[in-house]
Amino acid sequence: MIAVLDYGIGNLRSAEKALQKVGADARLVDDPALAAGADGIVLPGVGSFGPCARALESSGLAEVARDAVARGLPFLGICVGFQLLYEGSEEDPSASGLGIFPGVVRRLPVGVKHPQMQWNVLDITQSNLLVGVPDPAWVYFVHSFAPEQTSDTTATCDYGGPVVASAERGPVWGTQFHPEKSGTVGLGILSNFVAAVDAASGRTPSSVGA
Amino acid sequence: MRTVRVIPCLDVDDGRVVKGVRFTDLFDAGDPVELAARYDAQGADELVFLDITASSDNRRTMVDVVARTAEQVFIPFTVGGGVRAVDDGRRLLRAGADKVGVNTAAVDRPGLIADLADEFGSQCVVVAVDARRRLGPEGSPPAWEVFTHGGRTATGLDALVWAERCAALGAGELLVTSMDRDGTRDGFDLELTRQIAGRCQVPLVASGGVGELDHLVEGALEGAADAVLAASIFHLGEFTIAEAKAHLAAAGVAVRPA
Numbered sequence: 001m002i003a004v005l006d007y008g009i010g011n012l013r014s015a016e017k018a019l020q021k022v023g024a025d026a027r028l029v030d031d032p033a034l035a036a037g038a039d040g041i042v043l044p045g046v047g048s049f050g051p052c053a054r055a056l057e058s059s060g061l062a063e064v065a066r067d068a069v070a071r072g073l074p075f076l077g078i079c080v081g082f083q084l085l086y087e088g089s090e091e092d093p094s095a096s097g098l099g100i101f102p103g104v105v106r107r108l109p110v111g112v113k114h115p116q117m118q119w120n121v122l123d124i125t126q127s128n129l130l131v132g133v134p135d136p137a138w139v140y141f142v143h144s145f146a147p148e149q150t151s152d153t154t155a156t157c158d159y160g161g162p163v164v165a166s167a168e169r170g171p172v173w174g175t176q177f178h179p180e181k182s183g184t185v186g187l188g189i190l191s192n193f194v195a196a197v198d199a200a201s202g203r204t205p206s207s208v209g210a
Numbered sequence: 211m212r213t214v215r216v217i218p219c220l221d222v223d224d225g226r227v228v229k230g231v232r233f234t235d236l237f238d239a240g241d242p243v244e245l246a247a248r249y250d251a252q253g254a255d256e257l258v259f260l261d262i263t264a265s266s267d268n269r270r271t272m273v274d275v276v277a278r279t280a281e282q283v284f285i286p287f288t289v290g291g292g293v294r295a296v297d298d299g300r301r302l303l304r305a306g307a308d309k310v311g312v313n314t315a316a317v318d319r320p321g322l323i324a325d326l327a328d329e330f331g332s333q334c335v336v337v338a339v340d341a342r343r344r345l346g347p348e349g350s351p352p353a354w355e356v357f358t359h360g361g362r363t364a365t366g367l368d369a370l371v372w373a374e375r376c377a378a379l380g381a382g383e384l385l386v387t388s389m390d391r392d393g394t395r396d397g398f399d400l401e402l403t404r405q406i407a408g409r410c411q412v413p414l415v416a417s418g419g420v421g422e423l424d425h426l427v428e429g430a431l432e433g434a435a436d437a438v439l440a441a442s443i444f445h446l447g448e449f450t451i452a453e454a455k456a457h458l459a460a461a462g463v464a465v466r467p468a
Contacts, residue, residue, distance in 0.1 A: 014308065046330070046333060047330060115382060115412075117436070118213050119255055121211070140285070142286075181286045182285075183285050
């Protein structure tokens with residue numbers, strides 16, 4: 001089972017639906033005990049960094065997330081859920097991220113509209129999550145902040161300069177874009193994540209494709 | 211890179227897609243979920259559903275349409291119409307909408323925009339601005355007035371001032387409809403969209419009046435719109451989304467290819 005962590009912020013339903021579409025047994029989970037038994041974790045998030053970080057902590061699900069990463073479970077953060085994997089954000093310096101990726105989240109470059117609310121093309125360096133995507137790979141972004149570029153960065157997009165679009169470290173992945181809202185390209189990326197969860201839990205990979 | 215989005219708009223009345231001219235004279239254009247899936251397959255960048263009815267029964271119908279759409283459409287979609295409180299927005303977002311549109315209730319109580327943005331984030335909040343040109347003395351600069359209640363009620367508000375206020379209150383996007391052009395097929399009111407885009411830093415969706423593909427190009431280039439919205443040309447099968455995008459690309463507008 002893939003637990004989509006439900007800490008009460010925004011529309012988390014679309015991540016659950018898209019994972020189910022690619023054959024995953026995905027469920028919105030708000031109970032830390034239930035989430036602790038999952039084979040893989042998805043951390044979605046919309047809105048702003050501070051409220052999301054605080055809601056994640058107060059729900060008890062931050063502990064589940066840290067523990068899942070410590071146990072080496074496949075883990076995917078999406079949008080603000082991706083940003084929460086870093087140490088903190090310029091958006092709210094009083095809030096702490098999970099600190100799984102070193103670095104902080106910064107405001108998008110000046111001279112372009114905030115938020116970036118559009119489809120954009122991925123410039124992929126290397127990635128185990130983004131394998132098999134078409135070239136060019138168009139994905140959907142909605143954000144005003146993005147993590148700084150580090151050695152974990154696996155793809156960028158061009159928006160007033162290079163903007164981090166994804167990162168990974170072992171089985172921990174994150175996307176600044178919304179794979180669950182990126183049509184067939186996004187469903188393919190989620191399918192890669194589901195295959196990683198199946199492989200790690202020793203089950204036969206899902207046969208249902210995008 | 212800035213890419214312009216192409217957005218088909220589905221006006222929904224009691225669970226059916228309808229389309230009118232200057233906000234009246236409606237005709238039936240099909241099942242919303244079916245149309246949404248078709249536009250997704252054609253390469254639409256987003257979808258907008260506007261619930262143009264007012265009764266509470268039809269509101270429940272709309273939530274059902276949203277939930278069924280979310281089962282099979284994996285591109286962003288906005289749902290507007292009848293959102294009067296944070297709870298209305300929550301219901302639509304939980305059913306699967308990505309953004310909620312507000313118009314009348316935001317004019318009545320502008321604080322609603324801030325409340326929605328605080329609760330769900332600005333990226334979820336689209337303010338629909340329905341505007342009609344004002345006749346001023348000869349030689350005076352152009353001006354537009356905001357209308358609510360599906361275009362039936364004049365508010366006295368200046369559209370440019372109101373748009374700026376919406377952005378300041380936390381709107382993540384403005385959906386600007388020219389009531390003078392809606393359904394006329396004469397093209398967008400480019401001066402209206404350009405003026406608002408020049409004053410507001412949030413993305414702007416141009417709406418109202420598209421009758422041919424060149425109008426989409428004009429909206430993106432002269433109208434400074436970040437997204438172009440149309441209904442009839444797509445619903446009536448005159449053009450596919452793919453044809454619209456190919457036309458924009460040929461004119462030098464960056465789009466996600468269909």
